[in-house]
Amino acid sequence: MKIQLIASSSCKIIKSLCTHRYTPHQLYCTENNIASKPPWNILFFGSDKFALETLQLLNENRINNEHQLVKNIEVVATQRTDIRKYAVEKKLKVHDWPVTVNAGQYDVGVLVSFGHLIPAALINSFPYGILNVHASLLPRWRGPAPIVHTILNNDKYTGVTIMKIKPKHFDTGEILLQKKIAVPEKVTYPYLHDVLAKEGASLLVDSLKDLPNLIKQDLKPDLEVTQAKKIKxxxxxxxxxxxxxxxxxxxxxxxxxxxxxxxxxxxxxxxxxxxxxxxxxxxxxxxxxxxxxxxxxxxxxxxxxxxxxxxxxxxxxxxxxxxxxxxxxxxxxxxxxxxxxxxxxxxx
CATH class of the missing domain: 3.10.25.10 (Formyl transferase, C-terminal domain)
Structure with missing residues (x-):
């Protein structure tokens, strides 16, 4: 595979001349423009109360100077969502969807319960890609309703997954971190939703501690691929x-x-x-x-x-x-x- 170095005043970009997808290391190669350790500059994508738990924890970390992992956080949200309401209340900068991002403008994207496929050009504008919090142990219950199908199938265990998103498909990227959680007997949707939202937020913040090494991982859980389709x-x-x-x-x-x-x-x-x-x-x-x-x-x-x-x-x-x-x-x-x-x- 041939590569071509394209230099500019702000950064160098390695551009593949084949049809292989870009990786963060192909797109960014100058140490001057890429943070190698926290705190990070983050763009957050989300919509509902499940996503809100992660945004709140990230914003609290931004304010915490002692163990700061987040330098700055901005938000992408549609109108009339829990995420937008919180961002406005906390005076975080809000972007409408769809959004345009310049290469290297943010270190990493974080996406939780957003509901929109992210195009490749947008994903590739983040040096460390976009991390997703998913409410199951992928690849089990891949799709928009993992908590519903966990309860409906009386699963004994569930969990949360941190993964890198890919364009064109939901929940199919490299798996970076997972946490297994026992499902209480006769659990209800509100209870399990809140538990997984908190655990997912905590695991996402943990993932930011050693981001450059973490994104090199690709766990291969020994689990059957199952689809969590939206219920009618x-x-x-x-x-x-x-x-x-x-x-x-x-x-x-x-x-x-x-x-x-x-x-x-x-x-x-x-x-x-x-x-x-x-x-x-x-x-x-x-x-x-x-x-x-x-x-x-x-x-x-x-x-x-x-x-x-x-x-x-x-x-x-x-x-x-x-x-x-x-x-x-x-x-x-x-x-x-x-x-x-x-x-x-x-x-x-």
Whole structure:
């Protein structure tokens, strides 16, 4: 492979004359323009609350003069996001997406839950590339919804990954660091989201301590490649022919993302505040459901709970919304009172 040195007043750039992708060392070769140790000049890409944990920790480090890894941080964000709001509040410089970056303008990029593919020209403008925080042990659960699929598949372990991003594809770059984390039994989405956000932020900051050597790594975890595709709204449509535990898994997976629901005579009914099925599966009222179809719903006055029959027992909910959110007792008065039994639609 031939190379050509292109000199300028500010830096020298090694330009490959073949079609091989550029690496940071091909693009930058003058020690004068590349920081070799912290603190770093960072451009941050992010959008949501998961990303916010990392941005906050980086900004706190910037302010901390004793163990400073971050010299300066600027932010790329779309409108009306948690990241943009925080950046404005903390008076960090904000760039709209798409953004243009001059070669060597920043030492490294950090991308967390951004949702946009980054073009090669932009990646190559950073001497140390762009680091990504991903909420799984890649290559397991590669894609936009790793936490959802971790819970849905009852994984015993998950973790966080620091990787270098590549153009054209999500979550396919070199893996630099990983941390394995045990998944608590019956974990909910909000809890696991917050744990992984904190662990990912901490691991990203650790990665900045020896960045020049770290980016040379490419771990090869012995894990099956699995895809974490974005879930559709219909995923929350509960199937009363399923088991109590499986219904509870769907609820835990979607908690804080979107409510689970069913239908009553074609009318969508949202269900909230599900009770652990170990407390309702063999409820005292179970015998009253035995001859009735799955989906049958009754109100339990004690505890003010709606009980619904499924494949192997009863599940319970303490909140419900037909036209507006209300208590089970209100639903009973409107839809159940005076009737032998009522069942949610069988195609739910």
């Amino acid at each position: 709204e219909s995923f929350g449509n509960l199937n009363w022919n399923d088991t109590c535990e499986n219904i509870y898994t769907v609820y835990r997976t979607l908690l804080s993302l979107k409510p689970v629901y069913t239908k009553l005579n074609g009318l969508k009914v949202y269900l909230f505040d599900m009770i652990d099925p170990t407390l309702t599966k063999d409820h005292i009222q179970k015998e009253k459901f035995e001859a009735l179809p799955v989906g049958t719903v009754r109100w339990a006055k004690q505890g003010n709970v709606l009980l619904v029959k499924c494949k192997d027992g009863l599940v319970g909910f303490k909140g419900i919304q037909v036209k507006k959110k209300s208590l089970p007792s209100v639903f009973y008065g409107l839809y159940l009172k005076g009737k032998d039994h009522v069942a949610f639609d069988s195609d739910s």
